[in-house]
Amino acid sequence: MSYYESDEQLGQYMAFHYGDTEYFGVPNYPVACVERCLARHGERPRRRALDLGCAVGRSTLELARSFDDVVGIDLSRRFIDSAEQLRRTGAFSYWVRDEGDLGREQRVTLAALDLSDAARRTRFEVGDAQAPGPSHTGYDLVFAGNLLDRLPRPADFLEHVHERLLPGGVLVLTSPYTLLPDFTPRGEWIGGYEDNGQAVTVRDGLSHHLSRRFRPLGEPEDVPFVIRETRRKFQHTVAELTAWECC
Helix, strand or coil: CCHHHCHHHHHHHHHHHHCCCCHHHCCCHHHHHHHHHHHHHCCCCCCEEEEECCCCCHHHHHHCCCCCEEEEEECCHHHHHHHHHHHHHCEEEEEEEEECCEEEEEEEECHHHCCHHHHCCEEEEECCCCCCCCCCCCEEEEEEECCHHHCCCHHHHHHHHHHHEEEEEEEEEEECCCCCCCCCCHHHCCCCEEECCEEECHHHHHHHHHCCCEEECCCCEEEEEEEEEECCEEEEEEEEEEEEEEC
């Protein structure tokens, strides 16, 4: 079974996206990312947005508060089926672990999050965010949240992502730059290594692969997030957000 198809991961990501608790004072991550997407996007047209690696869909729904049409794509069928059930029925129940085999059921509703209207402007698709397909073009915004760390060929993604955007459209990336060989072979890393004794960072790699088609939009920004694993164990991580305008 794929890592992101399990009951455990579904429960963790549903709580990460839709849970109502701010652990350690850290705000909801998908909401915080979308707020920053909109700030970087500014006064540009807000017709169509693409959410690549959308997981269980909170950022897709949040973008639909402001955009006319939003598509969320993820490789995990379990995640997309759950997001689609929530979108279609307005509610979804999931299980979170407390300790050992003990846990409890949680329930999220779109109405409680004031997302019922936004859901009418969203679509979810199972697909490869590395190559979403030729129909996915002409977007005003592309958001790829915590996606680069999970791509087998991030350089290839960066070299072609402009094809998804209209001229003047905005690309927003977030990533903690974890660089795990289980997801990205070392030979495909865009940073996190030395070249002739010089450190090459992921941000260096972003600039290298995007500079021909994009210009930076504002300064990089830290965005923290917390994923609850059990009642007493959490992942507390800081992603970096960068934004780029398609030339």
